[in-house]
Amino acid sequence: MSKNFNLTIECLEGWASDPSKSNKLALTFIDDNNEDSWTYQQLWEIINNIKQNIIKHVPEKQSKILIRLPHSAEYAFCFFAAILADRIPIPASPELTDQEINFLIQDSEARTIISEKTSNFSSKNINILSPLDLKITIKNHKNNYKSKSHQNDPAFMVYTSGTTSKPKGVIHAHRTILGRKMMKLGWENFKETDKVLHAGTLNWTYTLGVGLIDVWLAGGHAHLYSGKKEPLKLISLIEKYQITVFVAVPTVYRQILKYVDLNKYNLSNLRYGLCSGEPLPPTVLRDWQKRVKVNIYEALGMTELSTYISTNENIKIKPGSPGIPQPGRNVRIISEENNKNNESLAVNTPGLLAVHKSDPGLMLGYWKRDIEEQLVFRGEWFIGGDIASFDEDGYIWFHGRSDDIIKSFGYRVSPVEIETVIESLEEIAEAAVVGVNVNENKVLIGAAVIINQSIVFNETTIKDKLKEKLAQYKMPHLIREVNKIPRTRNGKIKRNSLKEQLKDLA
Numbered sequence: 001m002s003k004n005f006n007l008t009i010e011c012l013e014g015w016a017s018d019p020s021k022s023n024k025l026a027l028t029f030i031d032d033n034n035e036d037s038w039t040y041q042q043l044w045e046i047i048n049n050i051k052q053n054i055i056k057h058v059p060e061k062q063s064k065i066l067i068r069l070p071h072s073a074e075y076a077f078c079f080f081a082a083i084l085a086d087r088i089p090i091p092a093s094p095e096l097t098d099q100e101i102n103f104l105i106q107d108s109e110a111r112t113i114i115s116e117k118t119s120n121f122s123s124k125n126i127n128i129l130s131p132l133d134l135k136i137t138i139k140n141h142k143n144n145y146k147s148k149s150h151q152n153d154p155a156f157m158v159y160t161s162g163t164t165s166k167p168k169g170v171i172h173a174h175r176t177i178l179g180r181k182m183m184k185l186g187w188e189n190f191k192e193t194d195k196v197l198h199a200g201t202l203n204w205t206y207t208l209g210v211g212l213i214d215v216w217l218a219g220g221h222a223h224l225y226s227g228k229k230e231p232l233k234l235i236s237l238i239e240k241y242q243i244t245v246f247v248a249v250p251t252v253y254r255q256i257l258k259y260v261d262l263n264k265y266n267l268s269n270l271r272y273g274l275c276s277g278e279p280l281p282p283t284v285l286r287d288w289q290k291r292v293k294v295n296i297y298e299a300l301g302m303t304e305l306s307t308y309i310s311t312n313e314n315i316k317i318k319p320g321s322p323g324i325p326q327p328g329r330n331v332r333i334i335s336e337e338n339n340k341n342n343e344s345l346a347v348n349t350p351g352l353l354a355v356h357k358s359d360p361g362l363m364l365g366y367w368k369r370d371i372e373e374q375l376v377f378r379g380e381w382f383i384g385g386d387i388a389s390f391d392e393d394g395y396i397w398f399h400g401r402s403d404d405i406i407k408s409f410g411y412r413v414s415p416v417e418i419e420t421v422i423e424s425l426e427e428i429a430e431a432a433v434v435g436v437n438v439n440e441n442k443v444l445i446g447a448a449v450i451i452n453q454s455i456v457f458n459e460t461t462i463k464d465k466l467k468e469k470l471a472q473y474k475m476p477h478l479i480r481e482v483n484k485i486p487r488t489r490n491g492k493i494k495r496n497s498l499k500e501q502l503k504d505l506a
Helices: 007-017 040-057 073-084 098-108 131-135 176-188 205-217 231-240 250-259 282-292 370-375 415-423 459-466 495-505
Strands: 025-030 035-039 064-068 088-091 112-115 127-129 154-159 169-173 195-198 221-225 245-248 272-275 296-302 306-310 331-334 351-356 381-390 396-401 406-408 411-413 428-439 442-451 478-481
Touching: 007 040, 007 073, 007 176, 007 205, 025 040, 025 073, 035 040, 040 073, 040 131, 064 073, 064 098, 073 088, 073 131, 073 154, 073 205, 176 205, 176 296, 176 306, 195 205, 195 231, 205 221, 205 306, 221 231, 231 245, 231 250, 245 250, 250 272, 250 282, 250 428, 282 296, 282 415, 296 381, 331 381, 396 415, 406 428, 406 442, 411 415, 415 428, 415 442, 415 459, 428 495, 442 495, 459 478, 478 495
Parallel strands: 025 221, 064 088, 064 112, 088 154, 112 127, 195 221, 195 245, 245 272, 272 296, 442 478
Antiparallel strands: 025 035, 154 169, 296 306, 331 351, 351 381, 381 396, 406 411, 428 442
């Protein structure tokens, strides 16, 4: 019989049971008026107690539990306690509408939801638990239920953002921890002495994973903030709590650089920043390096795998590239044409970014989406839809998602490449590029731009400058000034919304 293996145990039990480590701070949760901190021992005791309450209210193993709580310590407690109880938590945003929550309930077949408020749930069989229900102290819980999970058992389920279709449930196994250890080697390099601040919220796996799981695996001190993510506030937190590693999406770094006088803050404890979720513009990287005097290490990932391409302190940064495959990852670029060989394409040849299905961080599969699951596996390889190429040094260059690639006048064009060039112009603060269908036979390359303060928008001037940097077939046919680029809650460009917006402005 295979050995028991549980994600929560792997993260916390070793530190909590070591007398020399148990009183080390594991988590600090900050809001605008207060802060609370927990040691590894305290965290372990709280999670064990909630685990027993979950078992009491949800007696069936592998039951799905939807978590719909505000960004709070209770969110983290419930998520890890459910995993420890061998139940399957599903993190959800408290901002979701009743209609969106009802879709998740119906699709996931969850029968329990942890929530602070009662909503109009379409299912009459839903069991609603509040955090207070789960905080009731159960005596002698250490002698009660012990996890029976194994590496390949489901640990949690997360829903994709639904940018291309209805959200899909992605099931991850307890073995995802083994994949995350590759992330430490190739990207994060967290240490016991690190104080890590993640700018995201806990309904997002980027925050649960990098902000908590990976910090705790290293024995570090995780910091989360529940207030409004204003640039000035985030920088003040980095200074006040002597943060050593800051984690955010590139948009957050861009906003900090735009709105904060960084000379007023002591950021001497900061070792570096980490970013993922969207491409890091080279202009943002260079500006951060110049003004903060530390690097930002980028990573490329996806919900189905987390990050697997990255740079770190020991890997040279190439601005515009997310880096190289992390140690232990089997990655290749294969043809978009479905063939049986799945051979690696030549250097500098764009194709589908593929990861071998043996990767321990890869999902178990999609929940009740057999056809869609078949489409993302090609033989021994998982293809998530990203188009990329390898260069001569083994670095990945991201061209965009396969459904975002622009097909204009017989050419295939990467929106990410054009965005990077546009953002290199001094006039431009942000840029987003899409294909604009003006009729069924004609697609134009359209760019939405946000202009830097005190500069007057002039499309002709911008195009003249771009002619020196872009081949003619990559040149935007139309460039429009906008006040805001539509993005998801996680910072990704809403390209479908932008297509409609630019079509109206064409």
